[in-house]
Amino acid sequence: MTWQLLLSACVSGALYAVIALSLNLIYGTMRLLDVAHGEFVMVGAFAGYFLVTLLGVPPVLALLGAFALNGLAGLVLYQWLFAGIIRRARSTESLESTSLLVFFGLSVILQNGAALAFGGTPRAYERYARIVHVGGVAITGNRLVAMAACVLAVVAVLVFFARSTWGLAIRALIANRDAAAIVGIDTQAAFRLTCVLGFGLAGYAGAVIGLMQPVSPFMGGQYLMIGFVIIVLGGVGKLVGSVVGGVLIALLETVGTQLTGPNYRDILIYGTFIAVLLLRPQGIFGRHAA
Amino acid sequence: MTALLEVAGISKRFGGVTAVRDVSFSVAAGQIVGLMGANGAGKTTLFNLISGSFSPDSGRVLLDGREIQGQAPHRICRQGIGRTYQIVRPFPNLTVRENVAVGLIFGAGRHGRADLRQREDEILEETGLHSLAGQRAAELTLAGRKRLELARALATSPRLLMLDEVMAGLTPAEAGRALEMLQSIHARRGLAILVVEHNLRAMMQLCSRVVVLHHGEKIGQGTPEAITRDPAVIAAYLGAA
Amino acid sequence: MSRRAALAGGAATAAGFAARRARAQAGAPLKIGYGLPRTGYLGVASPVAEQAYLLWGEQVNAAGGLAIAGGGRRHVQFVSYDDQSEPSKTAEIYEKLISDDAVDLLLAPYGTPFHIAIAPVIERNRFPVVAAATLSSLLRDMHMRHMWFPQPLPDAYGVILAAFLAAQGVKSASLLTLQLPASLETRKYLLPQLSSRGISVALDQDYPNSTADMTGMVSAVRQAHADAVICLSYPQDSVLYVGTARELGITTPVQLLLIGPGEPFFVKKFARADLEGILTIGEWTPDQARWPRARAFNDAYVARWKEPPDYLDSTVSYASCEILAQAVAQVGLDHDAITAAMDSMAFDTVKGPIKFRGVENISTQPGLLQFQSGALQIVWPPDIATARFRPKTGWSL
Ligand SMILES: Nc1ncnc2c1ncn2[C@@H]1O[C@H](COP(=O)(O)OP(=O)(O)O)[C@@H](O)[C@H]1O
Numbered sequence: 042m043t044w045q046l047l048l049s050a051c052v053s054g055a056l057y058a059v060i061a062l063s064l065n066l067i068y069g070t071m072r073l074l075d076v077a078h079g080e081f082v083m084v085g086a087f088a089g090y091f092l093v094t095l096l097g098v099p100p101v102l103a104l105l106g107a108f109a110l111n112g113l114a115g116l117v118l119y120q121w122l123f124a125g126i127i128r129r130a131r132s133t134e135s136l137e138s139t140s141l142l143v144f145f146g147l148s149v150i151l152q153n154g155a156a157l158a159f160g161g162t163p164r165a166y167e168r169y170a171r172i173v174h175v176g177g178v179a180i181t182g183n184r185l186v187a188m189a190a191c192v193l194a195v196v197a198v199l200v201f202f203a204r205s206t207w208g209l210a211i212r213a214l215i216a217n218r219d220a221a222a223i224v225g226i227d228t229q230a231a232f233r234l235t236c237v238l239g240f241g242l243a244g245y246a247g248a249v250i251g252l253m254q255p256v257s258p259f260m261g262g263q264y265l266m267i268g269f270v271i272i273v274l275g276g277v278g279k280l281v282g283s284v285v286g287g288v289l290i291a292l293l294e295t296v297g298t299q300l301t302g303p304n305y306r307d308i309l310i311y312g313t314f315i316a317v318l319l320l321r322p323q324g325i326f327g328r329h330a331a
Numbered sequence: 332m333t334a335l336l337e338v339a340g341i342s343k344r345f346g347g348v349t350a351v352r353d354v355s356f357s358v359a360a361g362q363i364v365g366l367m368g369a370n371g372a373g374k375t376t377l378f379n380l381i382s383g384s385f386s387p388d389s390g391r392v393l394l395d396g397r398e399i400q401g402q403a404p405h406r407i408c409r410q411g412i413g414r415t416y417q418i419v420r421p422f423p424n425l426t427v428r429e430n431v432a433v434g435l436i437f438g439a440g441r442h443g444r445a446d447l448r449q450r451e452d453e454i455l456e457e458t459g460l461h462s463l464a465g466q467r468a469a470e471l472t473l474a475g476r477k478r479l480e481l482a483r484a485l486a487t488s489p490r491l492l493m494l495d496e497v498m499a500g501l502t503p504a505e506a507g508r509a510l511e512m513l514q515s516i517h518a519r520r521g522l523a524i525l526v527v528e529h530n531l532r533a534m535m536q537l538c539s540r541v542v543v544l545h546h547g548e549k550i551g552q553g554t555p556e557a558i559t560r561d562p563a564v565i566a567a568y569l570g571a572a
Numbered sequence: 573m574s575r576r577a578a579l580a581g582g583a584a585t586a587a588g589f590a591a592r593r594a595r596a597q598a599g600a601p602l603k604i605g606y607g608l609p610r611t612g613y614l615g616v617a618s619p620v621a622e623q624a625y626l627l628w629g630e631q632v633n634a635a636g637g638l639a640i641a642g643g644g645r646r647h648v649q650f651v652s653y654d655d656q657s658e659p660s661k662t663a664e665i666y667e668k669l670i671s672d673d674a675v676d677l678l679l680a681p682y683g684t685p686f687h688i689a690i691a692p693v694i695e696r697n698r699f700p701v702v703a704a705a706t707l708s709s710l711l712r713d714m715h716m717r718h719m720w721f722p723q724p725l726p727d728a729y730g731v732i733l734a735a736f737l738a739a740q741g742v743k744s745a746s747l748l749t750l751q752l753p754a755s756l757e758t759r760k761y762l763l764p765q766l767s768s769r770g771i772s773v774a775l776d777q778d779y780p781n782s783t784a785d786m787t788g789m790v791s792a793v794r795q796a797h798a799d800a801v802i803c804l805s806y807p808q809d810s811v812l813y814v815g816t817a818r819e820l821g822i823t824t825p826v827q828l829l830l831i832g833p834g835e836p837f838f839v840k841k842f843a844r845a846d847l848e849g850i851l852t853i854g855e856w857t858p859d860q861a862r863w864p865r866a867r868a869f870n871d872a873y874v875a876r877w878k879e880p881p882d883y884l885d886s887t888v889s890y891a892s893c894e895i896l897a898q899a900v901a902q903v904g905l906d907h908d909a910i911t912a913a914m915d916s917m918a919f920d921t922v923k924g925p926i927k928f929r930g931v932e933n934i935s936t937q938p939g940l941l942q943f944q945s946g947a948l949q950i951v952w953p954p955d956i957a958t959a960r961f962r963p964k965t966g967w968s969l
């Protein structure tokens with residue numbers, strides 16, 4: 042039974058890691074307080090749903106489709122909206138507060154737009170529904186596919202950031218935007234890439250959720266909360282921190298509630314969140330700002 | 332022959348404060364020019380105007396005779412101007428080696444990955460950071476971070492290197508080593524340097540020419556010896572110290 | 573404000589009243605108001621109710637309008653607002669519908685807290701409202717005089733659920749309860765019924781709405797080895813339960829989910845073999861031959877919305893419109909007359925005959941539905957059943 046719980050925690054942990062990673066890219070790199078992130082996840086979930094049910098795309102490819110669509114939307118939004126906000130901001134604080142308002146507006150528009158376009162009722166499809174046995178633990182195929190898809194995405198993102206030239210540029214940018222610019226990094230180009238990756242990953246995560254659960258215009262809120270909790274745990278701009286934080290939250294949610302009781306879920310998650318805020322505001326894995 | 336860098340009648344205001352007013356000077360290729368002035372004189376602002384962090388309100392900045400003022404900082408860097416910050420800004424979450432790599436890859440050299448490792452080693456040797464290559468920048472001492480700031484700027488392959496108080500806050504021994512390092516870098520690479528420093532002795536040893544700013548205006552220039560005898564400079568700056 | 577302006581304003585208001593009256597007399601559309609959560613946490617649940625309202629309105633207008641006692645027919649026109657899933661907004665909305673929009677009739681909001689929120693407004697205005705999507709005995713116990721409940725209430729479901737379990741020879745049950753009103757109330761009424769029938773509760777666990785993983789809880793269900801699993805869930809966690817119970821191989825022959833299986837997305841989410849045998853509450857299916865309009869409603873709804881109706885919310889919402897329409901056809905638009913008619917009349921709806929005593933529906937027998945061969949069948953109580961109960965035989969592999 043413990044293995045069953047751990048496997049369940051791995052499934053949600055991998056998903057949470059992708060969501061937190063994507064949010065951390067947007068927030069950590071550009072300091073855009075993306076409170077519409079849950080809605081970007083939702084848009085990806087619908088993209089995945091329609092790709093699968095209307096166009097008959099295999100769900101695994103639909104994940105990539107959702108990534109591409111959302112990434113493109115992120116790019117367009119950057120050019121059209123975010124670039125101006127970033128340019129006009131006088132300080133990090135003012136950028137955060139302006140972007141908070143802008144993203145709040147976006148979240149309302151996306152949620153209501155989706156409700157108008159697709160209706161408010163949940164939609165679901167059934168794929169990879171066979172039960173798979175992994176060393177004595179039974180798991181539905183779609184959850185296994187979802188986990189594998191998330192692990193792949195996380196590894197791909199981490200390798201990209203650890204090894205590639207542009208990954209290095211974005212890490213430098215996260216550390217210090219001005220210094221990145223004066224050593225020759227085209228910050229605009231790096232921000233564009235970040236938007237494609239960040240919003241694309243949010244869409245990817247949404248399509249992954251659609252593999253397992255019904256999708257609806259209102260599904261986003263819970264993932265936004267989880268995303269921010271994990272970012273605080275793992276540290277703003279700390280990509281590996283987001284991955285570890287995601288798994289930690291999933292363990293609290295699954296194994297923690299098994300040890301205490303289902304009603305302790307929120308206490309465990311938000312209690313940890315507040316404890317970290319009080320004791321280690323730079324995140325569990327963050328070091329004091331240098 | 333045109334100068335490498337020419338600053339022509341440049342001004343910058345912040346609200347009511349005029350930080351730089353109608354300043355002109357030039358730096359020839361391979362020359363080391365000092366920039367002096369009391370705190371708040373506008374030295375850092377001048378650096379920011381040249382490196383593209385700020386756009387000037389008026390005036391021009393020419394590199395090889397081509398106007399560059401108002402361009403994005405990364406473009407100016409790629410045309411051959413590298414700089415350090417007075418308050419150091421290394422990338423704390425990156426290793427020392429990665430900090431250098433960023434400059435090599437994205438700077439004016441635009442180095443590919445082929446001989447990246449070797450070039451990183453060169454710069455790390457040159458700045459005495461080789462033994463710290465694997466450490467995160469956040470773990471360095473202030474002297475170490477100042478050297479890294481210099482190393483990262485060097486990595487961008489500048490023809491003009493702008494150093495903003497790289498010796499401030501160092502012990503006399505550390506400052507002495509830093510001075511030697513600068514001299515050997517200049518000798519080896521033959522680049523032009525624009526240096527802001529309060530340490531008069533260091534300025535005398537390094538610079539062939541000094542520009543003095545006071546309340547944003549240029550009040551004098553000349554050889555270090557001539558400057559120390561200039562009454563206007565003495566009244567405004569040296570006298571005040 | 574100057575005296576003249578005030579006078580002018582008063583005159584304008586008076587003119588407005590006159591115009592409104594004239595319009596009403598000339599057979600202008602009948603205004604019917606409601607507020608529903610189109611956004612917020614209930615935005616996902618309410619469309620099944622609103623779609624029933626809209627379908628009914630379209631059908632009425634297609635038939636030439638709503639028949640009014642002594643006054644021919646008038647087209648209906650809906651005036652509706654989004655309450656954003658906030659009960660306090662609902663109260664404001666109904667206040668506005670009555671005073672500003674001057675609607676002729678009102679339809680119900682969505683969800684128990686929202687019905688509770690409008691109670692003072694409609695009682696003060698003596699405005700009759702037929703309740704719809706609410707599963708709560710609280711409201712009935714508030715002794716309201718202008719709201720009636722066509723949906724059987726949780727205490728009634730508690731009684732028949734215990735009777736059903738006893739009839740299947742169940743000796744022990746595991747209970748999982750979501751911390752939302754309908755679930756908590758059902759549990760409250762179910763527990764004494766179980767004990768009076770000698771059914772022990774092997775596991776009694778409640779869980780918050782934020783629950784995103786049920787592995788731990790369903791493991792506990794498996795270890796409890798009860799004869800029945802009663803999961804008092806809402807749609808999202810109903811999906812979670814089925815997925816988890818299948819992974820953990822819960823083979824209990826009786827597995828019931830409170831809300832969810834009757835919603836259209838549910839059958840798309842799971843293979844027929846997995847749906848097979850799952851129980852839920854409800855007493856309506858399109859196949860109930862004794863209610864001839866059930867099938868016609870189902871087909872019209874599917875044709876209009878490209879998805880089947882929700883067996884609970886869509887049907888009761890539609891039935892609430894029918895009840896109101898039949899009262900108006902009998903006594904006209906006078907609110908006191910409608911209130912009186914609710915007491916005396918018997919209504920014929922897509923849910924079968926409905927008759928109120930006080931505010932409670934005494935005609936509709938609460939029932940249980942079960943998935944059999946991909947469709948929901950009424951399996952309890954026997955006199956309205958469309959099929960016999962079949963024990964759940966496990967899950968697909
Ligand atoms: N970003 C800025 N916003 C407003 N005022 C500034 C800014 N940067 C510099 N200043 C002002 O410009 C003047 C020159 O500052 P600075 O260039 O930093 O001097 P220095 O480097 O010579 O000590 C000072 O009065 C300073 O307060």
Ligand SMILES: [Mg+2]
Nearest residue numbers: 374375376417
């Ligand atoms: Mg300065």
